[in-house]
Amino acid sequence: KTINLKAFRDSEKLKGLEYSIKKFVEKIGRTINIMEFCGGHTHTIIKYGIDQLLEGYIRFIHGPGCPVCVIPSSRIDLAIEIAGQKDTILCTYGDLLRVPSSNRKTLLDLRAEGYDVRMVNSSLEALNIALSEKGKRVVFFAIGFETTTPQTAVLLLKAKELGLKNLYVVSNHVITPAAIQHILNSPEIRDIGKVEIDAFLGPGHVSTIIGTRPYEYFSEEFLKPVAICGFEPLDVMQGVWLVVNQIARGEAYVVNQYTRFVSREGNIKAQKLVSEVFELRKVFEWRGLGIVPYSALKIRKEFEAFDGEKSFDVKLPPPKEHPACICGKVIRGVALPTECKLFGTVCTPQNPIGSCMVSSEGACAAYFKYKRL
Numbered sequence: 001k002t003i004n005l006k007a008f009r010d011s012e013k014l015k016g017l018e019y020s021i022k023k024f025v026e027k028i029g030r031t032i033n034i035m036e037f038c039g040g041h042t043h044t045i046i047k048y049g050i051d052q053l054l055e056g057y058i059r060f061i062h063g064p065g066c067p068v069c070v071i072p073s074s075r076i077d078l079a080i081e082i083a084g085q086k087d088t089i090l091c092t093y094g095d096l097l098r099v100p101s102s103n104r105k106t107l108l109d110l111r112a113e114g115y116d117v118r119m120v121n122s123s124l125e126a127l128n129i130a131l132s133e134k135g136k137r138v139v140f141f142a143i144g145f146e147t148t149t150p151q152t153a154v155l156l157l158k159a160k161e162l163g164l165k166n167l168y169v170v171s172n173h174v175i176t177p178a179a180i181q182h183i184l185n186s187p188e189i190r191d192i193g194k195v196e197i198d199a200f201l202g203p204g205h206v207s208t209i210i211g212t213r214p215y216e217y218f219s220e221e222f223l224k225p226v227a228i229c230g231f232e233p234l235d236v237m238q239g240v241w242l243v244v245n246q247i248a249r250g251e252a253y254v255v256n257q258y259t260r261f262v263s264r265e266g267n268i269k270a271q272k273l274v275s276e277v278f279e280l281r282k283v284f285e286w287r288g289l290g291i292v293p294y295s296a297l298k299i300r301k302e303f304e305a306f307d308g309e310k311s312f313d314v315k316l317p318p319p320k321e322h323p324a325c326i327c328g329k330v331i332r333g334v335a336l337p338t339e340c341k342l343f344g345t346v347c348t349p350q351n352p353i354g355s356c357m358v359s360s361e362g363a364c365a366a367y368f369k370y371k372r373l
């Protein structure tokens with residue numbers, strides 16, 4: 001279906017929502033702290049000046065951002081180890097190529113040294129490479145929240161169907177609700193300057209797959225309103241309005257702002273594909289959040305012949321981030337990018353030191369692009 005995006009940037013409607021949000025907040029009598037989990041929302045908020053529009057009324061706390069932001073350097077070390085092996089082609093999505101490993105090396109650096117590292121836009125490109133490069137081991141270094149996991153599931157199902165012997169997947173797929181629960185359970189993360197997160201804006205694209213249902217636990221258990229939102233300015237403003245409205249009335253439930261794409265149940269077909277191929281991983285480390293139990297997916301035993309982590313004899317080193325980079329704090333929402341000493345000087349999108357500056361959805365990249373004076 002065709003969507004007219006102009007309708008989601010209508011200044012008159014924005015002004016109406018601004019007025020109404022401010023009235024609700026005045027009624028509540030204090031600044032409301034809202035965490036936007038997704039970097040796509042952070043970019044919308046900063047790009048369109050929504051944070052400035054609602055200054056003093058709404059405090060936006062930037063959350064984990066995106067899969068590239070939360071991947072620890074040790075997983076990049078793993079990718080580099082695998083890509084450096086003989087007769088191996090490593091394929092992954094674009095931004096990951098620029099994330100520094102523990103010793104500052106990136107997959108792009110490795111490619112410049114002559115190793116075969118390829119950027120793909122779809123998991124199925126890795127399948128085609130495996131079909132055309134039968135003498136090589138082709139590894140898809142899979143990354144993403146729930147939005148890209150079904151694509152990886154399809155890749156593994158196709159590989160099994162075709163009986164491929166030279167295709168492997170390293171799964172770095174992570175789960176959004178598990179990270180939100182971790183944030184809510186962590187006092188250090190939750191109490192930001194003695195203020196608590198009042199509500200969440202949930203990522204609309206993730207909910208196209210998982211629906212809104214997995215968030216109901218947070219509003220019921222933690223009494224936090226959640227609005228699942230789209231990514232245009234009106235989407236975000238309406239999401240803010242929807243949670244502030246609940247706070248003003250002393251209520252907490254999940255509300256679906258992104259009704260043009262999201263349902264309560266989500267995409268059942270995609271969910272079935274994912275559960276056919278993946279199961280929960282007990283231990284997975286996130287940048288900034290540390291080990292978050294059951295927050296990622298591993299490949300099921302039935303597909304273990306394609307599991308790159310089992311097929312390549314590579315051990316995962318402990319993560320070692322740049323000592324001056326505060327990406328971890330930015331991801332937890334306890335520091336702003338501008339509080340980092342390297343922001344905009346040593347660390348820029350051209351020379352990123354941490355993942356939050358690499359990723360096009362990272363908070364540091366958003367501040368660099370839209371907030372530098």
Ligand code: SF4
Binds near residue numbers: 325330343356
């Ligand atoms: Fe890390 Fe750069 Fe962001 Fe600082 S500005 S936290 S070094 S990514």
